[in-house]
């Protein structure tokens with residue numbers, strides 16, 4: 001192609017570029033019209049962040065002055081026999097990509113020589129002021145890049161709702177808890193987890209959190225639930241009444257009934273341990289994943305202190321209760337220490353996770369621990385461990401304001417320190433709907449083990 005031909009193409013190229021810009025503008029406008037109020041504010045904010053970036057980066061010391069002559073300057077100097085015009089030093093500005101969501105913006109920025117993660121982190125409070133955000137965090141985003149998260153509103157301070165989809169989840173071990181303080185999803189893997197503890201003052205969201213988990217997992221036939229609720233007497237009363245039909249077992253606050261259920265669960269654990277190799281061909285169910293015939297069994301022990309509390313006294317009635325409580329602790333210890341590989345998960349909820357409510361030999365082997373608001377730092381330490389003393393800004397003691405009903409503190413795999421999570425509220429009507437739609441999936445997992453063992457042992461179809 002000759003130079004005049006190239007010049008001749010210029011109007012077409014300019015037209016194509018203009019059309020592209022227009023198209024992008026139209027796409028942006030359609031998204032803006034369809035967005036809700038919060039999203040629109042974020043979209044405008046994203047434009048401001050992009051426009052002001054060059055100046056702001058310079059003011060925050062996030063740019064670098066490059067005094068080395070560019071490649072072309074060196075080439076032209078070579079062509080002129082080493083003579084070239086002195087070059088202005090170039091100011092390098094990190095490249096950014098900005099994405100808006102309802103809570104604010106996420107900026108992916110490149111690093112430069114001598115401008116790295118630590119410099120962005122140092123600049124974070126000033127970026128928050130410039131972008132009018134309550135919080136800005138900077139995290140690494142692969143080699144040579146950082147991710148800057150900026151939120152205008154505190155996601156922890158506004159209550160959210162969850163409407164369960166009624167669809168079976170693809171992965172039953174994925175527990176989506178809610179949003180953290182930067183509005184990022186907090187997801188915990190329940191694979192290989194034998195126990196979870198949930199602590200917190202009454203009325204701060206423990207049961208609602210568990211309800212959400214039931215609602216999300218209930219549509220899967222690869223999960224079965226049992227509940228021991230220390231606050232109710234029958235399944236028809238209390239917090240689990242709406243989901244009662246989706247539970248293969250329920251006991252109330254009666255210690256002997258609790259004891260029977262825990263014995264039944266330990267029997268199941270033993271039967272599964274004996275049958276797992278011949279049935280699944282593996283020693284750990286998480287190597288192949290739970291399934292209809294070998295479901296994940298979730299045992300929820302709500303108001304756990306009811307079942308484990310020490311009873312002091314010499315009369316026969318009290319002695320009997322003391323013996324039952326001690327035996328309950330022993331049985332649940334068996335489940336938490338040996339149930340992981342056969343797909344048994346125990347969730348223990350209590351107001352104060354001190355040793356009298358959940359024996360420490362059970363509590364300390366539960367790898368996942370959450371705490372809603374707590375009255376004292378001692379209660380927070382019991383729920384989350386000694387390390388919470390080193391993270392005062394994340395302490396559940398600071399969550400006693402009603403604004404923080406539904407906010408929990410926990411450690412998250414791969415994150416330093418503690419994470420605060422805004423868990424969404426699930427209305428009772430949704431729980432009832434999900435339970436009604438999934439009642440037909442309820443099975444006693446013990447019957448399934450027998451069936452599977454027979455199938456494999458004799459080669460005959462299970463009854």
Ligand SMILES: Nc1ncnc2c1ncn2[C@@H]1O[C@H](COP(=O)(O)OP(=O)(O)OP(=O)(O)O)[C@@H](O)[C@H]1O
Nearest residue numbers: 159201202203204205206207208405406423424425
């Ligand atoms: N995630 C949430 N977001 C907003 N409000 C919530 C949330 N969870 C619970 N609530 C509100 O708090 C009330 C009590 O919640 P929940 O029963 O889960 O508390 P709890 O900690 O289990 O209390 P208790 O120890 O007495 O059983 C709910 O009825 C609801 O109004």
